[in-house]
Amino acid sequence: MNYFDSIERIANVSEFHALVPAAGFGARMGHEIPKQYLPLAGQPMIFHALTTLCACTEISTVFVVLSPEDTQFQKYDLSRFGDKLQPLYCGGETRAESVANGLLAAELEPDDWVMVHDAARPCLTLAHLDRLINELRDDAVGGLLAVPVADTLKRADAAGRVQRTESREQLWQAQTPQMFRAGLLAHALQQCKNVTDDASAIEALGFKPKLVACEPTNFKVTYPQDRVLAELLLSHASSVAK
Ligand code: C5P
Helix, strand or coil: HHHHHHHHHHHHHEEEEEEEECCCHHHHHCCCCCCHCCCCCCHHHEEEEEEEHHHHEEEEEEEEEECCCCHHHHHCCCCCHHHHHHECCCCCCCCCCCHHHHHHHHHCCCCEEEECCCCCCCCCCCCHHHHHHHHHHCCCEEEEEEEECCEEEECCCCCEEEEEECCCCCCEEEEEEEEEHHHHHHHHHHHHHHHHHHHHHHHCCCCCCEECCCCCCCCCCCHHHHHHHHHHHHHHHHHHHC
């Protein structure tokens, strides 16, 4: 390998990609259609996160992992996302399986960075992404956006009464995107399938992902009232941008 080849190889190892698992149904929302397609501020919920991820100049490709039975996604006009957006119809039974299948299908270089982001977090901003990338691009492990726990935490007993108060010191709520090297994350998810986020699989290998402080506005739409809050935040953001 000559000098220029090796410079190019080093420059190439740091490609950034996004992967959006969107093969779930979201039963807690209580609707007939999967939650990522529920209308939110004039568009399907998933479009908000996809718009932000596609607008991030550092990100080369935005993979969306859909259920093999999904017939909805292709019905939308996807032209606004351009070539950056790549749907993959390989979602699994769980979020972890959908991410693992997506990583396999995306065929990324092991050293590429991948930012896994839930379709149900529509209030992600470019500033959040910048913070994540800048804090982690030179990190050996990777990490995730998160917020320090603000409320007092109670552990319940089976009868729904307070068993005890838990300390909230050094407790954080994990958000997404979670950013890891594609090879390490794929390996971690093969080893550890029973996890609710990507960082947990990396932790199970003995690594310590970095917590990157974000804002509570990057919350996951889980219950019907979350949708109302997300609408308010997105309408506020668009009126500020005008
Ligand atoms: O259900 P929950 O809100 O935890 O899902 C988080 C994300 O994982 C959502 O974007 C959902 O579509 C996705 N998911 C998936 N495959 C599954 C279950 C959830 O891609 N089998």
